[in-house]
Amino acid sequence: MPLGIDDALPFAVVLPAVAAVAAVVMPHWGRAVGLVGGLMTAAAVVVIAFGNRVGGPIRYALGGWPAPLGIELAADGLAVVMLALVATVMLTAGVYALRYFDHDGGAEPALFWPLALLLWTGLNALALSADAFNVYVTLEVVSLAGVGLCALGGRGEAIVAALRYLLAGMLASLLYLLGVALLYVEHGTLDIATLAQVAVTGAAGFVAVPCILAGLALKAALFPLHFWLPAAHANANAPVSALLSALVVKAALYLVLRWWLAGLGMGLGPILVQLLGALGAAAVLWGSVQALVAARLKLSVAYSTVAQMGYLFLLFPLAANPTTASTAWAGIVYLVVAHGLAKAALFLASGSVLRAHGHDRLGELAGLLPRSPITKFAIGLSGVSLIGLPFSGGFVGKWLLLNAAIVSGQWWWVALIFAGSLLAAAYVFRIVALLFAQSESPIDVAPQHSPMLMELPALGLALAAVGLGFAYPALESTLALPDMLGDHAR
Amino acid sequence: MKRRHHSLEGWLALLAGLLALGLVAAGVLAYQADSPGLQDLVVRSLAQTRVDNPVTAVLLDFRGYDTLLEMGVLLLAWLTASTLSGPSHERLVRPSARLESPVDGSVDRMLARLLLAPLLLVAAYLLWRGTDAPGGALQAGAVVAAAAVAWQLGSGAESSVTVRRGYWLAPAALGVFLLAGVAVAVVTGTFLNHPQFAAREVMMAIEVATAASVAYILAALFACVLNAGGNGK
Amino acid sequence: MTGLGYVVVGLVLAAMGIWGVVVLAHPLRKLLALNILGSGVFLVLVAVADRGAGQAVDPVPHALVLTGLVVAVSATALGLVLMLRSDDDRAAPSRDQSDDKGVG
Incomplete structure (x- = not known):
């Protein structure tokens, strides 16, 4: 049988999984296996993106059993965006990890590659799944891979953080499963497209939908369910922090978007919609303030993730109005990708700082980086996108959200976006100012030089985050809601 | 307060x-x-699967992809747990002090050995009957794991060596599942779509590998918990 | 409709589990509470397979439970290992401070 474009869907899941098995069986070949498997997976993603562009959304019935009996994979525009973001960050963090884990022996290099490849498997499977229970299994793959990566260093704080992360993740998955089980009792199907439409109007919806949303919000670290995130992301190895912050929290949000798009959003009442927006607002303010006062670079970056995830929940109030739905939607997708790239860049660059100085205490970093212009540049550029300065990717995302807020007459969200941007500017400038400041006291220990293979990936991601803004005119039509959903193909 | x-x-x-x-x-x-549920659809489609037990058909055919990813979850738990409880990836499960002393003898050595043969027999029966009656790879794997746990409790350090040697069993199920999925795709054109003429053989291979991995990983996870508890220096 | 009683028991167990995870402090108790929550969800799924007299049993939720059980066991075991290791590290907090990649 000749391979068709559709076959790229299962291969986007199969290839990283095969590579992971190979990396487990041959721990000494982890790097080579990781790189080859990664490139092949990225190729499958490119094929899916191409197929989607040419022929619209692709559905694939695994085992030849269509839903509701079997499990279907589905690749629409949203899934392609997620797959592409995952592939970009995975490959870049993988290149960075080549040098980061270059010391031979020890469990870290041998374990990083299988765990990262299984994480990639889980993320791709999650992005492509059209089945509510299958999503639960992919959530567990992502969650256990995340916990394993988090605990990778084996240091005390990392282990404690990994345990909290695991407990929160288990509770979140089970809440989601509880909601799905209730929906199955009532409707007798597991197809997300069907369930999302009948869930809210059904008899069990008043409990099942909150269960699903609460589980996903806990996974996405929506305030006040973010308690597990800062320690887990700040205490992990730098490439791991990049993967967790850029991709893993986004995966849960992606599922919220998926359910919302399939019809859940239309049924949520105005109070619940504004409440979700308010939680997002609280996340923006609380996360930004914590990022501003954090004593360590990576902790500050981790709290910034809490803040940036908050913006994404503005989707609910802004897209509830049909006239602004498409604008708000494009803004959210832009912010997801821009934050993913910028945050991964920032964590990778922080790892270089940490490597060079042996610590990341902000109070002691002043002027200590005269020899790392690339890393400084990467931190500055990703900061530009996080704040949303023109014409970065973050700027376009916030600008679209502002548009949606003004047109739908919800001025309070305008105020929030401005306040959040000011706070982001404050915490980014605090870091940048320290890095560019002249050192007052003589440096007693010369910092080690960061390898190019670690500095360039961070710079590449930061450039991509900023460049995303300039690409907006070309992407504008693809981001429109009907195109994303593939309505034109139906 | x-x-x-x-x-x-x-x-x-x-x-x-x-x-x-x-x-x-x-x-x-x-x-x-x-x-209405999905039972009518399952019953109607059962004839095309070469499996007579509907639950096994769902697990290995209709929703075989779930089971594939589930093997990934098991593998992940084992990877992290075995690394954390031992000193390095090479020595996946280390015989630790706790495993040898306080636990040793908590199950009578004689009893553990007596139990071994019947438990393995039950497991083999469950695996064999799984295609047409309740039972199957997960249940068989769990029973073997129980036998292995009894064995570990009865004999302490010796078992850790066995656990360490068999580490390739852990990724076996995921590997065989993926391989079989791609191999049948070459024939039928669809991933995980078992061709009629070889469906039984392919599924048996997946079942055996799944039972082996489940048994190994569950037993190893038990050893990991014991070792982690005994690792305090 | 004999399954309804089991559905109710399962949901009460689930509520108890959620309460336990939130309220109890020790990680072991949290893990046990999560297992009670999981058992509750699985009981609901097992019970709903009974679609009434004269109807065949729905095998799909049974298969989901078998999958879910394995996932729950793996996560619980990993949680136990992490818990035991974090206890070790609290007892000896200084052992990793010289590590160059160490954070904190």
Whole structure:
């Protein structure tokens, strides 16, 4: 049988999984296996993106059993965006990890590659799944891979953080499963497209939908369910922090978007919609303030993730109005990708700082980086996108959200976006100012030089985050809601 | 302070009660919807699967992809747990002090050995019968793991060596599943779509590998928990 | 409709589990509470397979439970290992401070 474009869907899941098995069986070949498997997976993603562009959304019935009996994979525009973001960050963090884990022996290099490849498997499977229970299994793959990566260093704080992360993740998955089980009792199907439409109007919806949303919000670290995130992301190895912050929290949000798009959003009442927006607002303010006062670079970056995830929940109030739905939607997708790239860049660059100085205490970093212009540049550029300065990717995302807020007459969200941007500017400038400041006291220990293979990936991601803004005119039509959903193909 | 703590607990208990009430109300309402379920569809499609037991057909054929990813979850738990409980990836499960001393003898060595043969026999029977009666790879794997746990408790350090040697069993199920999925795709054109003429053989291969991996990983996870407990220096 | 009683029991167990995870402090108790929550969900799924007299049993939720059980066991075991290791590290907090990649 000749391979068709559709076959790229299962291969986007199969290839990283095969590579992971190979990396487990041959721990000494982890790097080579990781790189080859990664490139092949990225190729499958490119094929899916191409197929989607040419022929619209692709559905694939695994085992030849269509839903509701079997499990279907589905690749629409949203899934392609997620797959592409995952592939970009995975490959870049993988290149960075080549040098980061270059010391031979020890469990870290041998374990990083299988765990990262299984994480990639889980993320791709999650992005492509059209089945509510299958999503639960992919959530567990992502969650256990995340916990394993988090605990990778084996240091005390990392282990404690990994345990909290695991407990929160288990509770979140089970809440989601509880909601799905209730929906199955009532409707007798597991197809997300069907369930999302009948869930809210059904008899069990008043409990099942909150269960699903609460589980996903806990996974996405929506305030006040973010308690597990800062320690887990700040205490992990730098490439791991990049993967967790850029991709893993986004995966849960992606599922919220998926359910919302399939019809859940239309049924949520105005109070619940504004409440979700308010939680997002609280996340923006609380996360930004914590990022501003954090004593360590990576902790500050981790709290910034809490803040940036908050913006994404503005989707609910802004897209509830049909006239602004498409604008708000494009803004959210832009912010997801821009934050993913910028945050991964920032964590990778922080790892270089940490490597060079042996610590990341902000109070002691002043002027200590005269020899790392690339890393400084990467931190500055990703900061530009996080704040949303023109014409970065973050700027376009916030600008679209502002548009949606003004047109739908919800001025309070305008105020929030401005306040959040000011706070982001404050915490980014605090870091940048320290890095560019002249050192007052003589440096007693010369910092080690960061390898190019670690500095360039961070710079590449930061450039991509900023460049995303300039690409907006070309992407504008693809981001429109009907195109994303593939309505034109139906 | 104490009093405030108590009132907080009262509120939380009230919330839990409301939660239970809401859940039960939703459950009763959902149950009364009397949805048809998927059993008719399963029964109608069973003839095309070469498997007679509907649960096995769902696990290995209709929703085989779930089981594939589930093997990934098992592998992940084992990877992290075995690394954390031992010193390095090479020595996946280390015989530790705790495993040898306080646990040793908690199950009579004689009893553990006596149990081994019948448990393995039960496991083999479950695996064999799984295609047409309740049973199958997961159940068989769990029974073998139970036998292995009894063996570990009865014999301490010796078992750790066995556990270490068999580490390739852990990724076996995921590997065989992926391989079989791609191999059948070459014939039928669809991933995980078992061709009629070889469906039974392919599924048996997947079942055996799944049982082996489940048995190995569950037994190893038990050893990991014991070792992690004994790792305090 | 004999399954309804089991659905109710399962949901009460689930509520107890959620309450336990939130309220109890020790990680072991949290893990046990999560297992009670999981058992509750699985009981609901097992019970709903009964689609009434004269109807065949719905095998799909049974298969989901078998999958879910394995996932729950793996996560619980990993949680136990992490818990035991974090206890070790609290007892000896200084052992990793010289590590160059160490954070904190």
